[in-house]
Amino acid sequence: MNGLDWIVLLVTMVGIAAYGAWHTRHTDHLDTYLKGSKTTRWGTIGISVMATQASAITFLSIPGQGFESGIGFVQNYFGLPLALIVVSAVFLPIYRRLGVYTAYEFLGGRFDAKTRLLGAGLFLLQRGLAAGVTIYAPAIILATVLGWRLDLTILGTGLLVIVYTVTGGSEAVNLTQKWQMGIIFGGMMIAFLILLARLPAGLGFGGAAHIAGAMGKLQAVDFSFDPEKRYTLWTGLFGGLFLSLSYFGTDQSQVQRYIGGAALREGRLGLMFNALLKIPMQFSILLLGALLFVFYLFQPAPIFYNRVEWQHHAGGSNAAVFRALEEKHATLHAAEQEKIRAWLGTRDHGNVAAEPAARVAMLAAQGATDAVRKEAKAALIAADPLAKTKDSDYVFIGFILDQLPHGVIGLLIAVMIAAALGSKAGELNALGTTTTIDLWRHFRPLAAHDEARNVRVAKWFTAFWGVVAVAFALFAGFAENLIEAINIIGSIFYGVVLGIFLVAFFLKQVHGTAVFWAAVVAQTLIFALYLLRHRFPVLDISYLWYNLIGCAVCVALSLMLQFMLPDGPGQSPASV
Amino acid sequence: MKSPPADPPSSDENPGVPGFRTWRGIYFFVFLCFVFAVALLALFSQWFA
Numbered sequence: 001m002n003g004l005d006w007i008v009l010l011v012t013m014v015g016i017a018a019y020g021a022w023h024t025r026h027t028d029h030l031d032t033y034l035k036g037s038k039t040t041r042w043g044t045i046g047i048s049v050m051a052t053q054a055s056a057i058t059f060l061s062i063p064g065q066g067f068e069s070g071i072g073f074v075q076n077y078f079g080l081p082l083a084l085i086v087v088s089a090v091f092l093p094i095y096r097r098l099g100v101y102t103a104y105e106f107l108g109g110r111f112d113a114k115t116r117l118l119g120a121g122l123f124l125l126q127r128g129l130a131a132g133v134t135i136y137a138p139a140i141i142l143a144t145v146l147g148w149r150l151d152l153t154i155l156g157t158g159l160l161v162i163v164y165t166v167t168g169g170s171e172a173v174n175l176t177q178k179w180q181m182g183i184i185f186g187g188m189m190i191a192f193l194i195l196l197a198r199l200p201a202g203l204g205f206g207g208a209a210h211i212a213g214a215m216g217k218l219q220a221v222d223f224s225f226d227p228e229k230r231y232t233l234w235t236g237l238f239g240g241l242f243l244s245l246s247y248f249g250t251d252q253s254q255v256q257r258y259i260g261g262a263a264l265r266e267g268r269l270g271l272m273f274n275a276l277l278k279i280p281m282q283f284s285i286l287l288l289g290a291l292l293f294v295f296y297l298f299q300p301a302p303i304f305y306n307r308v309e310w311q312h313h314a315g316g317s318n319a320a321v322f323r324a325l326e327e328k329h330a331t332l333h334a335a336e337q338e339k340i341r342a343w344l345g346t347r348d349h350g351n352v353a354a355e356p357a358a359r360v361a362m363l364a365a366q367g368a369t370d371a372v373r374k375e376a377k378a379a380l381i382a383a384d385p386l387a388k389t390k391d392s393d394y395v396f397i398g399f400i401l402d403q404l405p406h407g408v409i410g411l412l413i414a415v416m417i418a419a420a421l422g423s424k425a426g427e428l429n430a431l432g433t434t435t436t437i438d439l440w441r442h443f444r445p446l447a448a449h450d451e452a453r454n455v456r457v458a459k460w461f462t463a464f465w466g467v468v469a470v471a472f473a474l475f476a477g478f479a480e481n482l483i484e485a486i487n488i489i490g491s492i493f494y495g496v497v498l499g500i501f502l503v504a505f506f507l508k509q510v511h512g513t514a515v516f517w518a519a520v521v522a523q524t525l526i527f528a529l530y531l532l533r534h535r536f537p538v539l540d541i542s543y544l545w546y547n548l549i550g551c552a553v554c555v556a557l558s559l560m561l562q563f564m565l566p567d568g569p570g571q572s573p574a575s576v
Numbered sequence: 577m578k579s580p581p582a583d584p585p586s587s588d589e590n591p592g593v594p595g596f597r598t599w600r601g602i603y604f605f606v607f608l609c610f611v612f613a614v615a616l617l618a619l620f621s622q623w624f625a
Binding site for chain 2: 074078081082084085088089209210212213214218219220221233265268269272275276279280283
């Protein structure tokens with residue numbers, strides 16, 4: 001990065017944060033602080049919902065996922081449009097009719113205080129854990145490739161988001177997310193266009209897509225019923241539906257984005273905006289990764305994309321082994337290019353007879369290159385058992401730094417940080433709100449009438465969670481695959497929380513005690529499934545299924561317990 | 577201290593979107609777009625396989 005990149009980065013990031021904090025500095029009404037401005041329209045709500053979900057990991061890891069495994073990850077989002085329809089038709093009207101600040105407030109009215117506290121507690125636990133990951137994930141990657149200090153990167157981004165989220169609450173979050181998403185869309189589009197322009201002459205999008213497809217990178221839909229496959233149409237539709245229903249319908253970081261606004265219509269249209277755009281958006285980011293794969297087939301590609309990690313271990317006594325691997329990779333890479341060009345030649349000349357053999361040769365060459373990359377990872381582990389061997393997260397950022405012009409590099413780094421700030425702001429806002437409304441006001445019921453005090457407390461709790469997230473990011477170690485780490489944490493908790501809400505919405509005969517204990521048992525079961533998955537291979541299923549299992553067990557047990565438990569005090573259902 | 581209530585019953589109110597008279601119509605449209613997107617992705621996979 002040069003001076004121009006730094007100017008672009010700092011002006012956009014600090015400028016947006018300062019604008020958000022300044023514009024909302026007089027936010028002193030609790031309603032505005034927790035729900036945002038009453039004049040918010042559907043476009044702002046839609047963008048805010050999108051920005052909260054799309055963290056920096058979306059733009060760092062997902063291109064890497066497309067590069068490494070192809071675009072099949074898009075199936076993870078197949079349940080999302082269906083879930084948003086349900087949230088818009090069922091959840092949102094009830095939240096607005098009751099005028100609640102948090103989703104868990106609704107549980108208190110429908111069931112009892114302990115179920116409300118359980119729902120809020122599960123949210124605070126899982127979102128608090130994820131909050132550390134969302135701030136750590138981009139920081140570790142940016143710090144590694146740019147040579148920044150990790151602790152300062154975490155502190156810098158963390159403090160920036162804390163300042164404007166604490167100052168302006170939901171209104172500041174909505175306002176800044178709008179500008180941040182503008183930077184993100186603009187930056188990603190520029191990166192995509194430059195990538196297309198840098199493909200070999202005459203190849204074009206069609207040629208690149210045919211190469212990626214032949215190498216298995218464009219298998220978007222997998223109809224297989226194999227339960228061991230992580231991403232199929234069915235895991236996406238069913239697991240993804242439950243994950244999305246839980247995330248959008250019961251996770252306060254999302255609920256808070258759409259329960260405000262001028263009218264019910266605005267929240268609903270904001271959700272439909274996401275239902276229409278999310279799959280195309282994720283597809284585009286994955287496709288970018290698949291095209292990066294093709295781009296590096298025709299470039300002198302590194303053997304290992306986390307070059308800093310590779311260089312770190314490539315010296316000293318291992319130097320000869322690492323250099324030999326690099327030379328072997330370069331030779332195989334050149335041979336692979338020849339095979340690809342030969343295959344393209346058979347296609348261009350319509351040589352149908354020679355095409356299958358050329359394709360087999362090309363795939364064999366690709367297999368040989370993949371094998372030497374695996375050897376490189378094994379060499380890293382041999383050199384240092386703690387070495388980080390997952391390098392796909394570094395593919396896109398490496399492309400940005402190597403291939404994009406100065407100024408655009410700063411813009412793309414701003415994209416990553418904008419995404420981190422946008423999602424982090426939504427999370428902190430929700431954590432602060434839930435702690436204030438569902439915990440603090442529960443134990444200080446008389447304070448509910450002091451609006452100024454409520455706003456002050458909400459600001460303190462927002463700052464508290466910001467500090468917790470920053471501390472967690474500074475001192476905790478995380479799973480290498482960061483986007484999956486977040487999804488796994490979510491899936492462990494979301495199914496059960498969704499089960500509680502589904503019982504609340506649709507099973508009017510079930511009371512608080514039954515659903516409370518059903519949720520406790522279901523959550524314990526999911527923890528057991530997760531913790532025992534390595535000991536008992538039969539339990540090693542795709543984490544997306546945790547959503548469905550947790551939800552189904554919670555609902556079924558609630559019904560069973562309701563029949564078994566005697567009616568007593570606290571057993572009468574409240575009206576919704 | 578709750579926020580001001582609230583919206584009128586909403587099941588079939590006019591969504592105020594040109595071409596749609598009910599929310600059910602909008603949901604059906606979104607569902608059709610989803611089916612169309614999945615079908616396009618499946619075709620995309622086949623075309624470039």
